[in-house]
């Protein structure tokens with residue numbers, strides 16, 4: 001099956017006075033039709049920049065310097081700004097982390113949804129409003145007709161995130177990029193938003209790139225998981241495999257850092273092992289394997305070069321000298 | 327966001343005084359009893375002290391100072407409002423485009439602003455009016471051309487920080503047109519800043535207009551403006567003080583209340 005989105009050797013860099021931040025450094029990813037791919041990793045490892053690269057919205061001085069991003073078999077890196085604006089919002093939806101700051105404080109929530117519909121479809125205001133009201137019901141907003149004229153600050157965090165979801169889905173895109181969609185919300189609201197996303201994903205038949213650092217979100221939502229470290233994908237596998245049989249030492253330690261993991265069904269409680277060392281300075285990454293300084297199984301050979309990834313028959317991808325595929 | 331949240335006492339005093347001034351000025355044709363510009367008044371009416379008949383007194387031509395203060399206020403305020411409004415419109419678009427697109431375009435646009443700002447306003451105004459003649463329209467054009475740059479700088483700075491905010495990323499991610507992002511998403515967010523600035527700027531424009539009229543190149547006789555009235559009356563100081571005192575008080579009250587309102591509005595920006 002052909003992939004909906006195929007990213008190859010993507011490199012996105014920030015050229016600054018003091019050096020180069022290689023925020024995305026040779027990333028390969030595929031997302032198939034209807035699939036949810038979760039991108040996980042610690043803060044600052046380049047998850048958001050990967051997502052924004054797909055929309056060609058990397059903030060300056062950031063620039064995509066190499067690679068290709070094929071969306072529906074077109075390399076979007078070759079598209080003009082004008083062609084891109086027809087893809088943004090229409091073919092690819094974007095959901096951001098903090099729903100309050102992601103909504104314009106001086107525009108009503110109804111208009112913030114309907115303006116997107118009017119941008120991409122030749123409809124008049126009334127038709128756009130009707131579609132917006134339908135959409136607001138689909139994302140389970142209450143009292144839609146009065147909510148239409150409310151301002152973002154009058155809504156609770158959960159309702160605001162539903163508005164953002166409505167905006168992302170307003171033109172029935174085939175791919176939605178959700179950048180930590182639940183991080184800013186209360187735990188009880190988080191699960192509501194996640195189940196809403198899950199249902200809408202089925203209903204609208206979309207693929208989802210779910211950026212998160214929360215493994216409970218991964219377990220709930222993802223079909224496949226890509227683990228990112230310092231701008232590179234270090235491991236990629238089915239969700240089940242990641243939890244039951246992590247191979248890369250970074251993945252293992254991420255999973256060990258989760259409080260009370262109980263995935264096998266047997267009642268056993270693992271102790272929390274916090275990840276040692278700090279998130280690397282993206283401006284001065286170590287030579288060789290970037291995870292080397294924090295790795296428990298590394299030896300001197302790991303310092304010499306970056307391990308090329310290898311792919312197993314089951315579609316697992318790992319990039320580590322020491323780990324062996326099961 | 328409502329102005330009723332403003333706790334400043336000064337703001338409310340300023341607003342009340344300004345409303346009163348505007349009310350008087352707008353209904354001046356119903357209030358005044360004498361033609362403010364007619365010069366051949368009976369000799370016994372000239373240079374009269376304030377009295378029941380002429381509550382602000384009369385000038386050397388026997389014209390009622392009260393009527394002239396009200397009519398002069400029309401001119402002064404009309405010029406100030408026009409200048410501030412046009413400056414706000416030009417400056418907002420210029421600044422928003424400069425800040426939003428950034429890069430070399432921003433560099434060019436801002437260096438041009440720096441260049442214009444390096445001219446002293448009064449000097450520039452005097453030169454222009456000497457070259458192209460005076461008159462209210464010319465005054466408005468010259469003052470607008472010399473004062474939109476501050477708005478442009480202000481809006482640019484505001485847009486530079488606004489465009490980093492996630493709601494702009496959301497708007498871009500939704501594929502909105504650049505014109506809509508600037509016009510509908512950025513502009514309303516700088517409105518309060520520009521409005522506040524314009525209120526305070528209005529006070530400056532009233533003073534500049536008065537200064538220009540005072541040195542004789544602004545409003546031309548027999549039309550009254552507050553500045554030209556002070557100019558007319560200056561040779562009668564200190565004895566016939568009322569000719570200069572009342573327009574002076576009018577300028578003072580108006581500019582002070584504008585400043586009070588402006589500073590009150592500043593507290594509204596959380």
Ligand SMILES: Nc1ncnc2c1ncn2[C@@H]1O[C@H](COP(=O)(O)OP(=O)(O)OP(=O)(O)O)[C@@H](O)[C@H]1O
Pocket residue numbers: 014021023041042043044045046047048049050059060061062213282
């Ligand atoms: N505007 C910017 N200018 C310079 N560097 C940036 C900018 N935005 C991001 N970066 C750098 O790019 C790297 C990746 O950032 P990114 O936002 O993708 O991290 P992330 O994985 O999404 O982290 P988080 O979990 O905190 O959201 C970071 O190290 C950061 O320093």
Ligand SMILES: [Mg+2]
Pocket residue numbers: 047048049179
């Ligand atoms: Mg992020």
